[in-house]
Amino acid sequence: MPETPHEKANPEAQHSDSFFTLKWKGDIDGTLLLLDQTLLPHQNVILDLKSPQQVMDAIVKLAVRGAPAIGVAGAYALCLATRDLTNSSDVRVRLKEVAPSVRNCRPTAVNLATMVDRMMNLLNSEAAASLEGQKLRELLFSEASRIEREDQDYCQRIGLAGASVIPNGSTVITHCNAGALATAGSGTALSVVYQAWEEGRRFQVLADETRPLLQGSRITAWELQRKNIPVEVICDGAAGSYFQRGLIDVVITGSDRIASNGDAANKIGTYSLSTLAKAHGIPFYIAAPSTTFDFNIQNGTQIPIEERPEEEIWSVVGKKRPIGNIKYGNPAFDITPASSITGWITEVGIIQPPFEEIR
Amino acid sequence: MPETPHEKANPEAQHSDSFFTLKWKGDIDGTLLLLDQTLLPHQNVILDLKSPQQVMDAIVKLAVRGAPAIGVAGAYALCLATRDLTNSSDVRVRLKEVAPSVRNCRPTAVNLATMVDRMMNLLNSEAAASLEGQKLRELLFSEASRIEREDQDYCQRIGLAGASVIPNGSTVITHCNAGALATAGSGTALSVVYQAWEEGRRFQVLADETRPLLQGSRITAWELQRKNIPVEVICDGAAGSYFQRGLIDVVITGSDRIASNGDAANKIGTYSLSTLAKAHGIPFYIAAPSTTFDFNIQNGTQIPIEERPEEEIWSVVGKKRPIGNIKYGNPAFDITPASSITGWITEVGIIQPPFEEIR
Numbered sequence: 029m030p031e032t033p034h035e036k037a038n039p040e041a042q043h044s045d046s047f048f049t050l051k052w053k054g055d056i057d058g059t060l061l062l063l064d065q066t067l068l069p070h071q072n073v074i075l076d077l078k079s080p081q082q083v084m085d086a087i088v089k090l091a092v093r094g095a096p097a098i099g100v101a102g103a104y105a106l107c108l109a110t111r112d113l114t115n116s117s118d119v120r121v122r123l124k125e126v127a128p129s130v131r132n133c134r135p136t137a138v139n140l141a142t143m144v145d146r147m148m149n150l151l152n153s154e155a156a157a158s159l160e161g162q163k164l165r166e167l168l169f170s171e172a173s174r175i176e177r178e179d180q181d182y183c184q185r186i187g188l189a190g191a192s193v194i195p196n197g198s199t200v201i202t203h204c205n206a207g208a209l210a211t212a213g214s215g216t217a218l219s220v221v222y223q224a225w226e227e228g229r230r231f232q233v234l235a236d237e238t239r240p241l242l243q244g245s246r247i248t249a250w251e252l253q254r255k256n257i258p259v260e261v262i263c264d265g266a267a268g269s270y271f272q273r274g275l276i277d278v279v280i281t282g283s284d285r286i287a288s289n290g291d292a293a294n295k296i297g298t299y300s301l302s303t304l305a306k307a308h309g310i311p312f313y314i315a316a317p318s319t320t321f322d323f324n325i326q327n328g329t330q331i332p333i334e335e336r337p338e339e340e341i342w343s344v345v346g347k348k349r350p351i352g353n354i355k356y357g358n359p360a361f362d363i364t365p366a367s368s369i370t371g372w373i374t375e376v377g378i379i380q381p382p383f384e385e386i387r
Numbered sequence: 388m389p390e391t392p393h394e395k396a397n398p399e400a401q402h403s404d405s406f407f408t409l410k411w412k413g414d415i416d417g418t419l420l421l422l423d424q425t426l427l428p429h430q431n432v433i434l435d436l437k438s439p440q441q442v443m444d445a446i447v448k449l450a451v452r453g454a455p456a457i458g459v460a461g462a463y464a465l466c467l468a469t470r471d472l473t474n475s476s477d478v479r480v481r482l483k484e485v486a487p488s489v490r491n492c493r494p495t496a497v498n499l500a501t502m503v504d505r506m507m508n509l510l511n512s513e514a515a516a517s518l519e520g521q522k523l524r525e526l527l528f529s530e531a532s533r534i535e536r537e538d539q540d541y542c543q544r545i546g547l548a549g550a551s552v553i554p555n556g557s558t559v560i561t562h563c564n565a566g567a568l569a570t571a572g573s574g575t576a577l578s579v580v581y582q583a584w585e586e587g588r589r590f591q592v593l594a595d596e597t598r599p600l601l602q603g604s605r606i607t608a609w610e611l612q613r614k615n616i617p618v619e620v621i622c623d624g625a626a627g628s629y630f631q632r633g634l635i636d637v638v639i640t641g642s643d644r645i646a647s648n649g650d651a652a653n654k655i656g657t658y659s660l661s662t663l664a665k666a667h668g669i670p671f672y673i674a675a676p677s678t679t680f681d682f683n684i685q686n687g688t689q690i691p692i693e694e695r696p697e698e699e700i701w702s703v704v705g706k707k708r709p710i711g712n713i714k715y716g717n718p719a720f721d722i723t724p725a726s727s728i729t730g731w732i733t734e735v736g737i738i739q740p741p742f743e744e745i746r
Contacts (some may be wrong), residue, residue: 040591052685069709203624234716235698239598239622260714261700263598265562265623265656269692269721272658299631300659307662332627341596341620344703345604350428351614355619357593362628379492 037209047254049070049097049209052104052176056109056169060104064091065209065243069250080105084133087140090241094210095284095320097180099139100117103172105130106147110168111183115161123151130365135332136293136361137284138322176212182317182375183213187223187322190280190315190373194224194231198277200269201234204295205247206282206315217280218251220373225257232258234276238295239264240340240358264297271308279305279312280373286314286321290366290381291328299362302369318374318386328363336360406431406613408568411535415528416470419463423450424568428609439464440487443492446499449600453537454643454679458498462531464489465506469527474520478527482510494691495652495720496643497681503533535542535571541676541734542572546582547640549674549732553583553590559634560593560626563654565607565641565674575674576639577610579732584616586612591617593635597654598623599699599717601649603658623656630667638664638671639732645680646671649725649740650687658721661728670729677733677745687722695719 048136051061053076060077067073068088075091077083083105086092092101109126110119130341131144150156150171179264194200200221207218214222221233233252237245245261252259270276273373279301283292292298292314325331342349371378377384410420412435419436425448426432434450435439436442439740442464445451469478490503509515509530515523545667553559565578573581576719580592592611597603604620611618621702629635638660642651651657651673664671697715701708730737735744 039491040719069711070705070707142517236624237598239596239624242704246699246709249709249713250711253713256712258712258714260716263623263655263700264506264593265598265659266718268659268662269655269718270716272721296622296628300624300627303627303666304659304662307666341622342604344431345601348429350605350608352428352609353615353617354608355617357619357621357625357629359625359628362625362631379579387699 049212050101050104052173053127056107056165060101060108062086062092062101063209065093065247068246078108080109080130081106084130085101087133093243094205095137095139096182096211096216096317096331097209098134098137099143099319100172100176100179101142102130102140102213103147103175106144107165107169107172110165113161113165116159116164119161119164120151121340123148126342131304134334136334139319142313142319146175147171179211179317179319180213182319183211183219185375186216186315186317186373187214187219189375189377190220190313191223191227193278193280193311193313193373194229195277196229196231198231198275199234199275200231201270201276201279201301202248203236203244203281203298203301204238205243205251207248207251209247210282211253216282216317218248220315221252221257225255232260234267234270236260236264236267236295236297236301237261237348243295246377264300267301270306271304273309277311280309280315283314283316283320285331286316286372287325287327287331288323288382289327290325290369290372291331292364292369293328293331293333293361294364296359296362299364302364306322306368312368314364314372315373317369318376321383321386323387327355331363333362334360355357408571409460409463410453411532415466415524419460419467421445421669422568424452424606426451427605430470437467437470439468442467443489444666445568446492452602454496454498454641455541455570455575455676456568457493457733458502458533458678459535459538459571461489461499462502462534464713465503466524466528466531469524472520472524473517475523478520478523479510482507495693497511498678501678502555505534506530519550522678538570538676538678539572541678542570542574542578544734545674545676545732546573546578548734548736549579549672550582550586552639552670552672552732553580553588554636554640555588555590557590558593558634559590560595560604560629560635560638560660561607562595562640562657562660563597564602566607566608566610568606568610569641575641575676577607579639579674580616581614584614591619593626593629594618594620595623595626595656595660596620602654610698619716623659626660627663630663630669635669638669639674641724642673642679644690645675645731646684646690647682647741648686649728649731649742650690651723651728652687652690652692652720653723655718655721658723661723665727671727672730673723673728674732677734679689680742680745682746687724690722692721693719
């Protein structure tokens with residue numbers, strides 16, 4: 029019988045103030061718990077994942093999404109790969125088999141590749157060379173836990189670094205979800221929002237609904253209302269009207285990969301938002317940890333852009349594909365050029381190219 | 388028993404090459420047939436409307452939409468108001484009662500107000516002063532028919548005037564639906580597309596899906612595939628990425644109201660598109676008949692913008708409103724400034740402010 033990753037819905041969690049994006053359950057032989065974000069906001073279902081394939085499936089269908097969060101999930105996926113193994117050469121063989129598929133199951137966010145590479149570099153390091161099976165597994169597991177804790181720490185520091193960009197009485201707009209649910213911690217763009225709120229400033233957030241998968245409407249609005257931060261959801265095409273009417277003071281989004289020159293990939297629609305911000309002289313910030321920077325590439329044209337299934341577009345029109353010869357284009361990300369970005373809010377502060385602080 | 392405007396679905400029409408937006412059925416005592424556009428593309432249902440209230444309901448729920456089409460529907464709504472009347476003073480009293488509600492049931496498109504005013508001006512004219520009931524009704528009915536025929540004629544001439552802006556091998560992007568289904572004829576922006584195709588040039592059309600009501604995905608794509616014109620539907624937020632990659636050559640949209648200075652109201656999202664076009668040096672055209680110009684107002688800030696129900700936004704997330712204190716902003720239109728518009732394609736040619744040709 030195939031393993032089923034679904035635990036039953038947890039109705040209590042829906043009304044509680046705490047939730048988690050992902051969490052390891054048990055000891056080193058445990059499993060990975062994930063909140064299935066595809067079902068938010070109406071259902072709160074925890075997936076209990078036992079294999080790297082189940083983690084990859086969850087990543088591909090966006091049950092877990094957000095560059096930092098899928099980096100952590102990728103590291104834990106490798107831990108799951110070694111669950112039934114006792115000797116070190118089996119661990120090595122299994123991880124070499126599995127790592128490339130985990131690394132590449134979504135192409136745009138660099139964090140997934142970075143964290144898988146970090147685990148594999150450790151596996152191939154001197155420190156790991158002479159370890160027996162169980163010790164080797166412990167070394168890898170503690171690295172995955174460290175990746176998770178680092179992400180939580182980065183989130184908090186991003187909030188502290190960026191909070192001052194949100195003035196009292198202002199309106200912030202964000203796109204997609206760069207909140208707690210995109211990370212293992214409090215988020216990137218939304219960590220800035222949470223910290224500014226924590227510091228006592230009052231403001232409101234406009235959330236682009238973010239077609240096709242509605243992460244703004246489903247996830248960002250859900251996160252913000254739980255903290256009692258005023259939030260208004262608008263259609264992606266409506267943002268221009270709000271800029272034009274002078275109703276937006278600052279833009280903050282996350283990013284899935286930032287090139288050496290500062291060009292930033294983020295959810296499709298971010299480039300339009302940055303173009304509008306620039307046309308209206310409104311500051312536009314990217315909030316992301318140093319792990320999202322890819323210094324192996326020069327600029328945004330080198331970032332691979334994932335093209336996702338066309339059903340994501342036509343399914344809101346009805347259960348079946350509209351008749352006729354109609355194409356659907358569904359790039360999942362776009363590139364905001366560095367020239368449209370006011371500052372890059374990272375765990376070391378608000379920085380500028382060439383980002384010497386984190387190279 | 389309340390009247391029901393629904394005829395049964397006509398599955399044959401779905402596969403036929405011809406369809407109609409609206410059509411009067413029968414003689415002066417007849418009814419108004421409307422294709423219910425809310426059910427496209429999956430269902431092809433004709434409404435048979437017998438009262439002005441039914442026409443207003445159809446306009447408000449967008450069973451019929453598009454500035455020129457609702458102008459024609461408004462004129463016929465007044466004809467329906469007099470169906471059971473035989474003497475002229477009853478006709479006058481009834482129309483004075485009904486006209487303001489028809490005129491104002493949607494605020495942004497000027498055509499609805501213009502055509503209701505035109506009918507009422509005729510009612511109050513010298514030509515109508517001495518007519519008995521039946522003759523007065525005939526006069527009004529022939530005026531409504533004339534409004535419909537004029538719109539058909541304008542559409543055709545808009546196509547001829549604008550076709551040359553679409554080069555062979557190009558990609559045109561449009562927003563919402565400014566096609567046959569927005570008019571009594573072949574459309575405004577899409578009439579230009581149809582005419583260019585007719586003249587033998589080959590190109591493709593990108594259709595913004597146009598949230599919240601998906602007129603691009605549901606209606607524009609449906610119209611274009613029926614004519615075998617290549618069409619690709621994209622999410623509204625994706626247009627920026629296509630501009631950035633050099634994949635768009637020209638933008639053509641319709642308009643709901645054009646001010647004296649050329650500022651043009653159109654479906655929410657059009658302003659973003661115009662800002663992107665300007666940033667990329669891509670020509671942006673508005674296609675609209677002279678009946679869409681409102682020379683009583685100076686600029687776009689004077690155009691009333693309809694705010695529509697929040698359900699149009701959250702209903703794609705699920706059948707019930709998401710929990711929590713979340714606001715939804717749903718302005719149905721935005722204003723593209725004249726400075727971002729390359730040319731106004733009308734029935735008298737491609738013109739520029741101050742539009743002396745049509746004043």
